[in-house]
Amino acid sequence: MTPRARRSGPDASHLRDRLDALDAVLGLAEAGPGRLPDDVATRAREVQARADARLRHGSSRTVVALAGATGSGKSTLFNSLVGAEVATVGVRRPTTARPQAAVFDAAGGVGEEVAALLDWLDVDRRHVVARDAVDDLDGLVLLDLPDHDSTEAHHRAEVDRLAEAIDVFVWVVDPQKYADAALHQRYLRRYATHAAVTLVVLNQVDLVAADQRRALVQDVERLLADDGLTGVRVLTTSAIHDEGTAELRREVAARVAEQRAAVARLDADLDWTADQLAAHVGDVEPPPLGARAGRDLVDAFARAAGADAVADAVAAAHRRRAGRAMGWPVTRWLGGLRPDPLRRLGLERPAPSEGTTTIGRTSRPGPSAVSIAAAHSAARDVSAAASTGLPEPWRQRVEAVVTARRDDVADALDQAVASTRLPSERPRWWALVGALQWLLAGAMAVGVVWLVALGVVAWLRLPEVPTPEVGAIPWPTLLAVGGAVAGLLVSVVARAVAGVGARRRGAVARRRLSSSTAAVARELVLDPLGAELEALAELRRRVLALRR
Template sequence: MTATEGHGASHPAADRPRQTWDDGLIARRAQQRAEGRAVRGGAGAEAADPTDGRDGADAAPGGPWGDDGCLGDRGPDGAAAVGATGGTGPGPGFGQETATDGRTAGGRGAYGSPSYSPYGPGARGFVTGALRPRLEALRQLVGLSRTRLDGRTLAGAGRVLDEADARGRHPLGHTVVALAGATGSGKSTLFNALAGTQLSEAGIRRPTTAAPLACAWTDHADGLLDRLGIPMADRRRPAYPYDPALRGLVLLDLPDHDSAAAGHRERVDRLLGLVDAVVWVVDPEKYADAVLHERYLRPLAGYAEVTFVVLNQVDRLPGEAADQVLDDLRRLLDEDGLALGEHGEPGAAVLALSALTGEGVGELRDMLGRLAAECGAAERRLAADVDGATARLRPQYVADGGSVGLSERARAEFEDRLAEAAGAAAAGQAAERAWLRDAEWACGTPWGRVAQRGPWGVRGARGAQGSLGRSSATTGGTRSTRRRVEDAREIPGARAKAAAVEAVTARPAVEEAVRTLADEATAGLPGPWAQAVREAAGWGGRGLPDAIDEAVAAATAGRRPARPGWWSVVASAQVALLLVQVVAVVWLVGIVSGLFGGPEWWLPSMLLSGAVAVSAGLACGCGVVARGPARRYGRMAEAQRREAAVACGRTRVLEPVGAELARYREVRAQYVIAAGGS
């Protein structure tokens, strides 16, 4: 098939050499209108529809294309309707023909083909596909990670989101395809063959293509071409009448990616990041070029579904050489990791053609027509962008470890270490011993009290509350160091306050507990999130010993247990027994001295012995009975101190660490959605 087969006769203006006066815009329009009237009259084309809303001057033969093949030289077009959609969803006119060019739905185009609207039934937006939740998840992912990851790490994902927003403002009914390749590969010749007319200059001078050219089979491509940065003068139209099978296609002829001219490679790289699909044009001499494979094909392996690789100039290969070169090209593409759709599976299309003779051009045209009719290239391209962004971000959100988070065992061990550092167990033992001492004092024999502490009245004045009060405020050990924790925070309108707090917390033990907890919490976390968890634990652990000291002091200050009632009963009994002993002693002394007569001496002796024995037995029995309440009081004191220490650790360390882990789990869930469930 020749380059013009299937397109009809080319426009006379495209075959006529330009005249010197044809440089002005008004002159070109006048000439175009004159030639257009002749062409329509001679070819028997349809007369302009009187209902199309345009007068004779505006109904130029180029129709919506404007003058001399430039898409931009016309009035209001589909770009206004494109902007009406807003965001990524269809606007109010979705599914209806736009009225900006005066045509109604179901009308016919300027070239005798059915009019095409990017908002018709064949067009669709991101709202109908699976891409929208992935983009939203990626947006949430970036937002949640801004304070945790470096800005350069998130830059790629941000560019993908910006590109999705920009592309979503234009209908997916347009498919932008770029012809890319090396110097001398025949891109411009293939561009002309697909357009059906001479639009791009082709020759032996290198580089031939200095600026990207665009050819659009649609009336509403101005918005897309403005976004691509294609100037008005470089926008062309296909051959008349244009092929309806390619409607919606926007074809670009890019400069050479290996051009020595300044700026060509930068233009190519920029446009390759914006187009929906790419046709890589290679020739038998440069198809194995390392620059092509290492710089473009290998990094873009994830875009196989929107990639075409064509071996041009096969007319120069004799016999079976074309098949051999094509097989070798497939081998190189397979080594690049580019999936090939050879048996119907998704992947890049590879074919051989000759743009000069037209061999194979029809097959490529059919492929591009199907691609444009599917209206899915833009979404597949953006899906590949999201795949690439999530693949690059994977080390930041996914680690090779097992389950992530703090286990109940790790939390319990942390609380146990804090309780041990605060001396909870020692405080409980001290409280138990203090209870037993006070019970012994309250229920013991009077003579024992005198022997232990001197006169009974001295100890009795202090009462049992003395040792219990002290035991509840100490750890039970012999801590000799005391320090003052100064609260020097300035409060407006008030003086700085200072509070003397006993240093009861072991700082090294607290620091070790925080480090161990951080190690447990960061197991299996990616580097940035592990660092965030460690920082949260470190900030909370800095003032944790002081906070525990203050909490313990506040929890134990002024809190003394009530004196058991049976202590008073026993104490009264001991007093009564003491009186009996005194009476017996006086009686016995009186009998011995002869002051008293009457019974024998053995009666007061038995009374004295019985009173002493009962008093001692009562004291011993009370000591045994007091062990149970003493243990309960010791456990209560231990639990009180433990709760104070654990509450501080929970507030200052566990909760911040848990918040970081919860943020990571939320981000991880968003990453799974953005990555397509991987």
Template sequence: MTGIVGRMREAFRGDQRVDADTLVARLDAVRRFLDAVDGQVPDSRLVTAHTLVERAGTRLSLSREHTVVALAGATGSGKSSLFNALARLDLSPVGVRRPTTGVAHACVWGPLDGANRLLDWVGVLPRHRFVRESALDADDESGLHGLVLLDLPDFDSVQRSHRLEVDRLLGLVDLVVWVVDPQKYADRVIHTSYLREFHRHSDVTLVVLNQADRLPAAELPRVLADLRRLLDADGLDGVPLLSTYAVEPAGIVGLRQALEGTVAERQAALRRLSGDVDTVVATMGELVTAEAPKDAPDEATVRSLDRALAGAAGVPAVAEAVEGAYRHRAGGATGWPLVRGWRKLRPDPLRRLHLPGPATDTDQPEESLVAATSVPDPTAAQRSALGLAIRSVADRSAEGLPAPWPEAVTTAARSRLGDLPDALDRAVAGTDLGMDRRPVWWRIVGGLQWLVTLAAVAGFGWLVLGYALRALGLPALDHPMVGEAPLPTLLLLGGLLAGLLVAAATRPVVRWAARRARQRAEKRLTATVATVGAEYVVTPVRAVLDRYGQARAALRDAGR
């Protein structure tokens, strides 16, 4: 008998001890996991993890010198009889009427003061707390010093409040002793609703076949073997299995020795919490099954987003306006001075869009550069293209992620969609379009135009003066001759012709330079719009992916 009990106690203790510091580190990893998934995963899926963090913190802060053990079972299994037999006192009521035990009773081996805070947390009323320590016992009870034994209500009670109380207490105790009887040991409720749920807590689970004295000696091994088969099917292979009967002290020797070993180790609370962490890791693992995507979204997807944003921001219209403004301003600077005034009657294309005007407008207040523009609103096709591009960013970034992360990524990608129009408008208005300075060659050509124009004006004035003198009967002017032509005539005609030639020669140059200006502006606008896309779409998506990676790493640490 002693050898069997010794092997049972060794199996019950397990092969490895749970280090308190390691357990605290695992719990901290669960907290980091919860921080990472906060707002990304529905709270309804995180109840188990939140409960663990809260309960573990409280349990570790309370007495570690006490081990809370619960006797759980169905009606008629004899829990209360075992409770009284272990305490060697009649503390919990035993009767024929079912259910007999309506509330939890507690028996504390050792001073009650050290366990009161723990029992307050567990929720055992003071009038149902008892102390098992007497000077008359000498050292008979010293082996259980630090044990807090609970007699739970029946989990199959007809009163729902009893079942709820059992479920609550089973989540708080350090070790559970499941008490079954020969008649109902194979009951489906205890196996499917309770024992299978404790398959990750085998280190803190003990099963006893009570009332074994009612079985013939030849039947007991067969019943124990069948019960072991059921426990193995529940995932509780290796869990200690004992036979007990409360009518004689010899019937609880094995159970008492198992409890003494558990109390001496002071490991049950740590093992229970470690098993709870294992349960949370297994449950939450489905939320982070895949590796976190790297460098998502990819460059091709981002480029598609930038093109869609450029279309929605009116970049093509602004670039076209830049080309038109360049030709308009170049014509005003290099055209014939006598007709430049006509150009001022035509509005500057950029000014019509409320974008930076000619160089003379640089003295305007700085805030005018970020005022609302008059860029045409995006068409339905452009808005649709932008929506598809944002959706593509979310889909490509969340590819392979388990639910509900794809939805979280999509929500993040669209989280600032309402702010995009104003942001794009400000980005376009604040972009340096390269139109704030006049090129040097404009000034050179403009100076040349003024020179030939002055020559034409001088020749015209010279000729007018000669005609006026002749009309007044005064001596005619003697015009210098260049070959057969008078000099004033050459100045007039040469100035006009030179002005036309200069204008004709610069026109293709202006068109070429205007196209270059358009390309530069389009490139700058696209780059500016891309920063808006990065800030309003890509960055929120990557933030969610970063949190996914943090959650996965934290859960991996919690599983160690």
């Protein structure tokens, strides 16, 4: 990854702000498994922990490590900087088995602060440089590391461990192995963001003709640039001839005097961490879930809940009850032979009162496998549309959030239908029409009885009973026929009016059921999805802020 331009002069305050930003990133990542790969989040948390630990030890001491391959002469350079034969130099390789430290302290001892720092670094071999040799290196803690290409695995492990914690890298190479793939692939490329705290020393230049040294340095610089380490200074030395060591000492002294190397190193660690995080958050901002999103999902949930069937049952129940209340009394009893559609579905009951948490179940058949499959398919479509362009792990995370409660859909829809207040109140005018129907039925009954009585009198040849008339129509006939015809007409008109009301109530029921099933869609799918998209967007914003 190509490094960005370095910020100039990071300070402890800015570093702390970046660490807080990293903590926010990791908090968002840990709140939702899958938002970041586990290994990336773990490495970022390790960087944060190391940074916190290093800052607790202060920045008045600068830890500089000499690292190199077997035979590169780093231990000789170490002794040259220390001014004493501290590190063992010999023919047998590898020579350095454990890291050792040289403490440059004008007070002439290892104080509690330095001791705590070395304890944290787990370096127990410690040498205090004589006061007269400290000079301009006061505050330096110089480490001689084992060979990074050692045949001993624990030697390489020590280099890897300390490379994570030291403030300044000084990579010591020689003319024979400066292009060694292990050095470049395992370390230099890995720490490409750490150019500001990296030095490269080309040692043993006494083995190279003077007119070839410049070309050799240029080749080293080319390889460093290929590794992503641009602007790294390359020094040439010959430790056994004490050539170039004074310049190396001045370079190290300048880093020590600034007392900013620790902060610069940790800042570079955060650059590297931010790059790793950015590689996983992608280039697309997770979009907010719009108001129109999930419309097909809501429709699919309504179909799965049988909203249309329940609405039709509401309309049918209204027509049936209207017939029972306002139908012709002679035949209205026939309507009672048909079961009430709402009672048959277990929906003829009041909605749960406020504060009630227990919701009953309906008696209707559960959603069919086809309708549930359609609802799940609509949820996946919402997931796919919302995660278009997002990194694959995030797309999987979004789908996992959307499908997390898929097994609850059927039961939640049944509860939603059971808790929906369906329009089932009887209009007051029904009672008036019902009373009118009974009045007409009574008139018809009186007329029929009167006619029957007149017929019996005539059949028995009894004296004729006077019969009042309205015009040319006898009252008994008018009451019997008029009551029946009027009752039937009222029944037809009432049925037509009730049909309009039934359609209206069916539409109201459909809207209420759609609202209830939409609430299920929001609870089980849309709200968790919206929250996840917002969290992912916030995570990406914080990662991008961490990179700046």
